[in-house]
Amino acid sequence: MPLLRHEPQGGVRSLDELLGIALALEQEAVRRYTQLAALMDQRGETDTATTFRALIAEEQDHVQAVDGWAHSLGRPTPDAPAFLWRLPPELASSWEELTERTRLTPYQALSLAVVNEQRAFAFYSYIAASATDEPVRTHAEALAREELRHAALLRRERRKAFRRERGWVEHKPTRADTPTELERLAVALLSATAAEHSALAGRLLALGDGDGAALLARIAEEEQALIPPGYSVEVSQAAVPDTAPACLRAAVAASERLAEAFGDVAAQATDELVLTEALRLQEAVVGHLARLAERSDARR
Missing domain, CATH: 1.20.1260.10 (Ferritin, core subunit, four-helix bundle)
Incomplete structure (x- = not known):
């Protein structure tokens, strides 16, 4: 919601x-x-x-x-x-x-x-x-x-x-101790998530969900805009679901992982610049999650 x-x-x-x-x-x-x-x-x-x-x-x-x-x-x-x-x-x-x-x-x-x-x-x-x-x-x-x-x-x-x-084994939380480490981490995470959202947008368009495709394309563009200049966005290697609801669920899961990663960094930060930037990035991703939730509600 x-x-x-x-x-x-x-x-x-x-x-x-x-x-x-x-x-x-x-x-x-x-x-x-x-x-x-x-x-x-x-x-x-x-x-x-x-x-x-x-x-x-x-x-x-x-x-x-x-x-x-x-x-x-x-x-x-x-x-x-x-x-x-x-x-x-x-x-x-x-x-x-x-x-x-x-x-x-x-x-x-x-x-x-x-x-x-x-x-x-x-x-x-x-x-x-x-x-x-x-x-x-x-x-x-x-x-x-x-x-x-x-x-x-x-x-x-x-x-x-x-x-x-x-019964899963707990993984080690994402961490970045310096602004440079956070920048490298953010580039990798944002690039991968933007590529995944872009691929999901393409599948939604092929499935006839133009509004969903447009939303995911905008989110992918906003994620790319968060990447510092000079870095390129990778091509997604993830498998793309075959149905529109599954595509939306995959999009939400990708943003959830991204928000949790930046949340992990913020929760462990000892550097003020790292904390501020991690929270800024998490704020942007939380906004994407809200818009995706609204789209999921609209389809019910």
Whole structure:
């Protein structure tokens, strides 16, 4: 599904509003992660419960940070419940749907958490893009980056859960310690993914899905544009599926792998330039995933 079905209404015109929204979102995350940790404990999934408890502790630190931020600006602590209505409705509805299930695997729980962190990222990005006040824009961008960092952590844990459930051997996370290493890695990953998306676009066109082909062609072009000048894009060697739905699933899988790779790099980064660039690349890929999800919804 799309990350957010509608852009936030009304915009955020002051730091007071942004503070209230941020506090409401962080407190809601604490509440929901507490629910998921308890569910995982009940089902004996202690590793996943531990992941959620670590996120609870971090979100609680964020609650305190927002409170300290308000005081440093000479403002009282916001009344968070008064801002709950400003949060994306997709967050609450997806949490309720998941916690009401009688069977819940670690992979399902972590998948929802990943999507909701991405929704929070998209939400703050919308706020930053529409802000007319420079402090609001700057702080919204910082909050968006933090949500991406959480998504990177959860993606890694989700992949572990996926592999555990299928008895697969866990692989070593993607890593780049310097800007040069990240550039080389990005060139290889973006080149391969752009080539795969381009090949899938060609197959969709042959299958009569012109809209899907056009979308994948645009995504491939945007991926190529992320590659620094002077590098060439390789030709895809991957097998191309025979049906349009399978092509779309393959396209999503390719973008998922790309987002997780950049998320791995960001989660392990010790260099500020590496962190910033990895998050920038992951942000672009998350946008591609949202558009692919919208296309998949349109075909149902």
